[in-house]
Amino acid sequence: MAKSPEEQHPVEALGWAARDASGHLSPFSFSRRATGEEDVRFKVLYCGICHSDLHAIKNEWGISTYPMVPGHEIVGEVTEVGSKVGKVKVGDKVGVGCMVGACHNCDSCANDLENYCPKIVLTYNGIYYDGTTTYGGYSDSMVADQHYIVRIPDGMPLDSAAPLLCAGITVYSPLKYFGLGELGKHVAVVGLGGLGHVAVKFAKALGCKVTVISTSPSKKAEALEHLGADSFLVSRDQDQLQAAMGTFDGILDTVSAGHPVMPLLGLLKSHGKLVMVGAPSEPLEIPAFSLIIGRKTMAGSGIGGMKETQEMIDFAAKHNIKADIEVVSMDYVNQAMERLEKGDVRYRFVIDVGNTLAAIKP
Ligand SMILES: NC(=O)c1ccc[n+]([C@@H]2O[C@H](COP(=O)([O-])OP(=O)(O)OC[C@H]3O[C@@H](n4cnc5c(N)ncnc54)[C@H](O)[C@@H]3O)[C@@H](O)[C@H]2O)c1
Numbered sequence: 007m008a009k010s011p012e013e014q015h016p017v018e019a020l021g022w023a024a025r026d027a028s029g030h031l032s033p034f035s036f037s038r039r040a041t042g043e044e045d046v047r048f049k050v051l052y053c054g055i056c057h058s059d060l061h062a063i064k065n066e067w068g069i070s071t072y073p074m075v076p077g078h079e080i081v082g083e084v085t086e087v088g089s090k091v092g093k094v095k096v097g098d099k100v101g102v103g104c105m106v107g108a109c110h111n112c113d114s115c116a117n118d119l120e121n122y123c124p125k126i127v128l129t130y131n132g133i134y135y136d137g138t139t140t141y142g143g144y145s146d147s148m149v150a151d152q153h154y155i156v157r158i159p160d161g162m163p164l165d166s167a168a169p170l171l172c173a174g175i176t177v178y179s180p181l182k183y184f185g186l187g188e189l190g191k192h193v194a195v196v197g198l199g200g201l202g203h204v205a206v207k208f209a210k211a212l213g214c215k216v217t218v219i220s221t222s223p224s225k226k227a228e229a230l231e232h233l234g235a236d237s238f239l240v241s242r243d244q245d246q247l248q249a250a251m252g253t254f255d256g257i258l259d260t261v262s263a264g265h266p267v268m269p270l271l272g273l274l275k276s277h278g279k280l281v282m283v284g285a286p287s288e289p290l291e292i293p294a295f296s297l298i299i300g301r302k303t304m305a306g307s308g309i310g311g312m313k314e315t316q317e318m319i320d321f322a323a324k325h326n327i328k329a330d331i332e333v334v335s336m337d338y339v340n341q342a343m344e345r346l347e348k349g350d351v352r353y354r355f356v357i358d359v360g361n362t363l364a365a366i367k368p
């Protein structure tokens with residue numbers, strides 16, 4: 007008979023798990039492996055709440071297994087390292103993002119793109135090499151192969167750094183790859199949530215002219231004055247859209263729910279690129295002519311490789327880029343999920359795991 011999550015490994019662990027597609031999270035005892043020779047073990051201090059966690063706990067993509075401990079924007083302090091670990095030492099501040107394994111043999115892995123490895127092991131809701139389920143960062147400790155450990159630069163606040171491990175790399179990578187994060191490029195960010203608000207900050211730091219496209223006129227002042235965007239477009243305002251037709255080199259679409267993309271394609275210059283990073287469960291409707299006219303490209307992008315993730319966080323430290331966060335306690339997580347669903351957060355919830363999880367016993 008298969009061993010229970012508590013008995014699979016030698017090290018006790020406590021997390022919060024969803025048990026079914028209701029997505030309701032509650033305390034959960036499980037176990038983690040002993041520190042292997044290439045492994046880094048750390049005490050989790052903070053974990054961001056990504057909208058992907060919400061899609062996953064509710065099985066919106068149809069690939070969820072339960073119990074599920076979500077969380078892939080994880081930071082903490084190293085408590086133990088394996089004998090072959092040279093990258094970090096006990097006491098260092100580290101992070102883990104969306105993945106903890108890949109094949110290291112394929113073309114993607116050879117090009118530092120473990121994120122596109124067909125055998126990627128996700129941080130949670132994945133199956134590790136040893137056949138056991140992976141559990142994420144809504145938990146007291148983490149253990150990962152050193153290859154998947156990100157060094158958090160000295161002096162970077164850990165709570166607002168956590169969201170960079172998913173939201174940050176997810177927007178940084180396409181800005182670089184598609185040649186959009188360059189001086190003078192006009193880039194639009196659609197959806198001003200967790201991903202969107204850091205996209206504005208990275209694009210500005212890379213020298214772009216940035217427009218935020220949002221359904222909520224209420225976000226205009228913040229986008230311009232606080233996040234540093236150059237202009238703001240209300241996506242439901244036909245006059246504003248009409249005036250902006252053909253003006254963008256690229257658009258990063260971070261929207262989490264189904265929405266029309268044809269108007270966005272119309273906003274691109276000829277040869278412009280619409281890059282989907284948001285992952286709605288509903289299919290998109292793309293009329294061929296909206297791509298044909300102006301030879302436009304529509305593409306997708308998923309997180310980023312480990313090398314680029316470290317580059318992103320070092321860049322963020324240098325340019326003082328942080329996520330805007332609301333820190334919450336572990337037992338607030340269900341309310342946080344409800345508020346995230348309604349878009350009621352500026353702009354990322356981060357769970358203070360280190361101070362608030364241990365107090366709760368299942
Ligand atoms: N590609 C990747 O690697 C990757 C990585 C992380 C997250 N994601 C996905 O990106 C999406 C956004 O994640 P997030 O954490 O920033 O979420 P979020 O909830 O913080 O932000 C989503 C934004 O979309 C807006 N929005 C929601 N429904 C809308 C609609 N119908 N029309 C217009 N705007 C709408 C919200 O107001 C919000 O500003 C999610 O689908 C998530 O799963 C993808």
Ligand SMILES: [Zn+2]
Nearest residue numbers: 056058172173
């Ligand atoms: Zn994420």
